[in-house]
Amino acid sequence: MCGIIGAIAKRDVVPILMEGLKRLEYRGYDSAGLAVLDYASHQLKSQRVTGKVQQLETKLKNAPFSSTIGIAHTRWATHGKPSDENAHPHISRNTVAVVHNGIIENYLALRRQLEQQGYQFLSDTDTEVIAHQIHFFLQQNNDLNSAVRATLPLLKGAYAIAVMSSSAPDCLIAARLGSPLVIGIGVGEHFIASDAAALVPVTQRIIYLEDGDIATLQRDHFQITDISGNSVTRGEQISRLAIDTMERGEHRHFMHKEIFEQPRAIAETLEGRIYQERILSAILGPQADDLLAPITAVQIIACGTSYHAGLVARYWIETFVRIPCFVEIASEFRYRQPLANPRTLIVTLSQSGETADTLAALHEAKRLGFGPSLAICNVPESALVRASDLVLMTHAGAEIGVASTKAFTTQLVCLLILTVLLGRHRGMSVEVEKKIVAALLSLPRQIETVLKLDAQITQLAEQFADKQHALFLGRGIHYPIALEGALKLKEISYIHAEAYPAGELKHGPLALVDATMPVIAVAPNDALQEKLKSNLQEVHARGGQLFIFANHHAIMQQSDYIKVIELGTLEEIISPIVYAIPLQLLAYQVALIKGTDVDQPRNLAKSVTVE
Numbered sequence: 001m002c003g004i005i006g007a008i009a010k011r012d013v014v015p016i017l018m019e020g021l022k023r024l025e026y027r028g029y030d031s032a033g034l035a036v037l038d039y040a041s042h043q044l045k046s047q048r049v050t051g052k053v054q055q056l057e058t059k060l061k062n063a064p065f066s067s068t069i070g071i072a073h074t075r076w077a078t079h080g081k082p083s084d085e086n087a088h089p090h091i092s093r094n095t096v097a098v099v100h101n102g103i104i105e106n107y108l109a110l111r112r113q114l115e116q117q118g119y120q121f122l123s124d125t126d127t128e129v130i131a132h133q134i135h136f137f138l139q140q141n142n143d144l145n146s147a148v149r150a151t152l153p154l155l156k157g158a159y160a161i162a163v164m165s166s167s168a169p170d171c172l173i174a175a176r177l178g179s180p181l182v183i184g185i186g187v188g189e190h191f192i193a194s195d196a197a198a199l200v201p202v203t204q205r206i207i208y209l210e211d212g213d214i215a216t217l218q219r220d221h222f223q224i225t226d227i228s229g230n231s232v233t234r235g236e237q238i239s240r241l242a243i244d245t246m247e248r249g250e251h252r253h254f255m256h257k258e259i260f261e262q263p264r265a266i267a268e269t270l271e272g273r274i275y276q277e278r279i280l281s282a283i284l285g286p287q288a289d290d291l292l293a294p295i296t297a298v299q300i301i302a303c304g305t306s307y308h309a310g311l312v313a314r315y316w317i318e319t320f321v322r323i324p325c326f327v328e329i330a331s332e333f334r335y336r337q338p339l340a341n342p343r344t345l346i347v348t349l350s351q352s353g354e355t356a357d358t359l360a361a362l363h364e365a366k367r368l369g370f371g372p373s374l375a376i377c378n379v380p381e382s383a384l385v386r387a388s389d390l391v392l393m394t395h396a397g398a399e400i401g402v403a404s405t406k407a408f409t410t411q412l413v414c415l416l417i418l419t420v421l422l423g424r425h426r427g428m429s430v431e432v433e434k435k436i437v438a439a440l441l442s443l444p445r446q447i448e449t450v451l452k453l454d455a456q457i458t459q460l461a462e463q464f465a466d467k468q469h470a471l472f473l474g475r476g477i478h479y480p481i482a483l484e485g486a487l488k489l490k491e492i493s494y495i496h497a498e499a500y501p502a503g504e505l506k507h508g509p510l511a512l513v514d515a516t517m518p519v520i521a522v523a524p525n526d527a528l529q530e531k532l533k534s535n536l537q538e539v540h541a542r543g544g545q546l547f548i549f550a551n552h553h554a555i556m557q558q559s560d561y562i563k564v565i566e567l568g569t570l571e572e573i574i575s576p577i578v579y580a581i582p583l584q585l586l587a588y589q590v591a592l593i594k595g596t597d598v599d600q601p602r603n604l605a606k607s608v609t610v611e
């Protein structure tokens with residue numbers, strides 16, 4: 001999704017803006033641009049490109065900019081195709097430059113009014129109305145801050161914006177409503193960005209703006225106000241993102257690095273949460289026991305990969321806690337008018353904590369009268385974390401690859417922790433808890449072992465490179481892992497992949513099976529393995545090519561059409577977490593062969609801040 005970076009300093013900000021743009025690339029984008037104020041001419045100068053930040057860099061090498069104030073943007077198209085004209089910043093009458101993340105729903109009405117005032121539109125975007133509208137008010141009172149404050153109430157929708165003007169050469173203005181924005185504090189310099197990751201090289205001192213906030217940044221001073229101009233105070237945080245989490249190191253892609261970081265990410269997520277083989281009850285805060293004790297059901301809400309984590313958790317919660325657990329895609333939940341129960345715990349799952357649908361679904365659940373809310377999230381201070389009663393952070397570290405890997409497995413770890421905490425109120429025995437904890441503690445080691453399959457999976461991947469379609473099968477708690485495996489493959493290799501519970505094979509997908517269709521089976525040694533084996537025989541009998549991930553190679557006789565990838569003996573409770581890993585590797589290796597943009601797959605975004 002769109003990324004914003006802005007800086008006002010006593011040094012040249014162009015390298016800071018360019019580095020910030022590179023650090024925002026992971027969010028997903030299709031064009032990029034920047035605007036600065038040229039001190040000699042007192043004019044705004046801008047450069048925009050369709051495509052990658054690298055191309056913007058090349059353009060700037062040929063015609064360098066330098067300035068002590070500027071704003072820049074990576075755009076993910078919503079209104080208007082990816083093009084130079086639609087890329088941000090948008091500039092009104094050479095005076096006001098704006099970058100924007102979000103969607104202005106009433107932009108057409110505003111555009112018509114502004115056109116009547118004589119403003120000429122050069123793009124198809126909703127953003128351009130903001131630039132012209134600010135210019136319109138600026139002409140009347142010659143004060144940028146008042147012009148922004150007059151404009152914001154006219155905008156319906158969601159926004160994070162950064163604004164600069166040649167009429168106010170020593171100030172940058174930022175505002176947010178529904179889309180994320182942070183301020184970075186330096187010495188004699190201040191910054192604006194969509195997330196703290198963009199500011200890692202320049203400052204760790206971060207302030208998260210809240211909805212309705214307007215920040216005015218000068219070199220030695222900043223102020224945050226509400227829409228009426230009343231001063232508001234927001235706490236300063238020290239960002240935990242270290243520079244090394246933002247570098248690829250020896251890995252070709254962030255996704256590969258992040259797959260291999262999973263043992264450490266899981267160990268860090270468990271750190272400080274276990275004592276004497278039991279989960280520490282204090283980890284959810286002092287009010288947790290009172291909020292969890294009356295709970296009789298769980299409703300999980302999430303999108304994408306996070307939704308798949310929720311589907312796995314349903315099996316754990318219903319098996320170990322013995323209360324019903326419902327799991328729904330946030331964009332469906334928010335419009336379904338679900339039946340609310342004040343004793344149902346709302347659990348939101350989100351790596352970014354900014355997914356618009358998940359946030360809206362949480363607000364809807366609150367409005368309808370559901371019970372307390374708990375967020376499992378990777379970004380402290382994200383909107384979701386702030387809107388929830390209880391929080392369980394995944395400590396995965398920054399995840400840059402758009403296709404989620406370590407955020408997913410650490411979500412699963414947190415969901416198992418939650419299962420224990422809920423189970424305590426519903427009579428879970430100490431033995432069962434200790435068994436779950438022991439399994440959790442063994443995870444980093446088990447994943448290390450499975451990561452050694454990378455070379456074997458690389459060979460396997462060659463058989464996928466010319467395929468158009470793939471079918472993933474699983475049963476029980478491993479069915480959501482099949483879903484996640486299919487999602488990973490389609491996200492980054494662009495091969496059409498679908499997942500089915502293997503028992504459904506006969507009810508449709510078997511018609512697709514022939515020698516050109518690879519079928520990937522998640523086949524651990526559990527109670528459903530025999531049934532799954534019968535399903536796999538059905539595929540084999542129809543000439544399908546089978547790739548079976550199993551505990552032991554003896555599951556089926558290997559042949560040209562049957563390949564078994566052996567994962568070794570695993571503790572059943574954590575088996576879905578471990579089985580996710582080879583499927584991530586498979587998707588990665590296939591994408592590598594296909595030469596796709598692994599970390600930033602086409603049309604996708606890391607943080608989906610629009611509906």
Ligand code: G6P
Nearest residue numbers: 304305306350351352355404605
């Ligand atoms: C996007 C990302 C996915 C992610 C989904 C939900 O589609 O590309 O990796 O699973 O959003 O995001 P969330 O931040 O809420 O987990």
